[in-house]
Amino acid sequence: MNKLDTALLNILIKDARTSFADIARQLNVSRAYARARVQALVEEGIIEQFTAVVNPEKVGKTISTFIDLKVNPQSIEQVAEELAALPEVVSLYIMTDLRSLHIHTLTDSYDTFDAFAKAHIFGRPEVISVECNALLKRVKHRRGGARL
Template identity: 85%
Template sequence: MNELDSALLKILIKDARISFADIARQLNVSRAYARARVQALVEEGVIEKFTAVVNPEKLGKTISMFVDLKVSPQEIEKVAEELAALPEVVSLYIMSDLRSLHIHTLTDSHEGFDRFAKDHIFGRPEIISVECNSLLKRVKHRRGGARL
């Protein structure tokens, strides 16, 4: 990757629907070159996918919770896959100690989160401990993807 590719990625992070002609104008390159570089970045796996960023509050998902679980190491992959498949789970990470999951959930109410926790976390013998925090205020977030 060079400086032009970095500039190209910054443009796409801001607006993945931008036309190749507009990318070319901003980078002072041809439309064909812009298209070829985007395609190359996709093929190389630098760009994994193009997606929409949805405002969860506009969909009534106003309760943002961060859940940290300690899980029996032999069960961590299974628990991670099961929880990741749930609609309430926005993101889920297996942490470097290989027994912790860091989970971000979005629900429409505290009752909705309580149902989620009761149905999918509490009472599971492979989950050793649970810590949970509610989002108070967003200061900086990755809307639109990583910043380069």
């Protein structure tokens, strides 16, 4: 990757629907070159997918909750996979201590979140501890992905 590729990726991170012609204009390259570089970045696995960023509040998901679970290390992969498959889970990370999961959920109400927690977290013998905080206010977010 070079500086041009980084600039191209930042354009696509901001708006994955940017046309090859617009990318070419912004980078001062040909449309064919812009298309070829995007295709190469896809083939190299640098670009994993093109996706839409949905505003959760507009679809009724107003409760954004962050959960930190401590899990028995021998069960962390299994618990992570099971929780990641649930529709309420937006993102899930295994942390460096190899016994912590950091989870972000979106639900339409506190009652729905409570039902999720009761059904999928509480009472699991693999779970050692739970810390949970609901989002109060967004100050900065990385909508559209990380900047390079």
